[in-house]
Amino acid sequence: MKKWKKEVELNVPIEFAWSFFYGDVEKKKMIFPKVVEEAILESTEQVVGSVIHQTYQNGSLTEQYEITIQKFVDELDNKMIQESFVLNDRFRMTIDYELQRVDNKTTKFIYTSLNKPKNPLLSLFQLFGSDEVIVNFMNRTKDTIENAYKTTAD
Template identity: 75%
Template sequence: MKKWKKEIIINAPIEYAWPFFYGDLEKKKKIFPKVVEEEILNRTEQVIGTTIWQTYQNGSYTEQYELTIKKYTDEKTYKVLQENFILNDRFRMTTEYELESQGEHLTKFIYTSINKPKNPLLSVFQLFGSDEVIVTFMNRTKDTIEAAYATEGTE
């Protein structure tokens, strides 16, 4: 099992940043450019337990995953979305997007990713994994949300 946890400050209010993670597919595609489509298979009233069929375009290869929302909080100053899915039929993935208001125009974004191989032999390869993909994702997310906020203003 490999776990990464990173945080970064986004220069935008929490309510502006949140739809990039949950609720607005067009905004979500801006920080997850490989997401092509999402279809809700089963929506629960409390959101936790909701299942979503997500389609990714990875080069010429299209991948589809069934995501399950395991944790969900949508409060004024604190928001969390945790999803579980199986990647390439090899890894059990848990991703968590946590937003904490740091004032009127700042949001702390904490990203946690856990990938657990279905085959224990794959664990050996994870020993050599770097956090480069995570850091790139965090910086792209920050830049995308801040640029959108700067051009759209304080809607």
């Protein structure tokens, strides 16, 4: 099992940043450019337990996942969505996207990922894993959300 945790400050209000993680698929595609589409398969009133079918384009390969919402918080100063899915039939992924209000114009974004291999032998390969993909995602997310905010403020 491998756990990644990274955080970065976004120079935008929490409500503006939240729309990139929940509620607006077009904005979500801006920070997840490989996501082609999402469709709700099952919806619950409290969001937890909802299932989303996601189509993902990775080069010439089209992948499809069923993402289950495990946790959901939508409070004034704290927002979080936890998604769970199986990646390539090899890893059970649990990912948290958490936003915390620092002040009216600043939001802390915390990304946590837990990758649990379905085959114990795959755990050995995780020992040599790099956080480069996560760092690139965090940088792209910060740049994308802040640039989108600047265009709305102009």
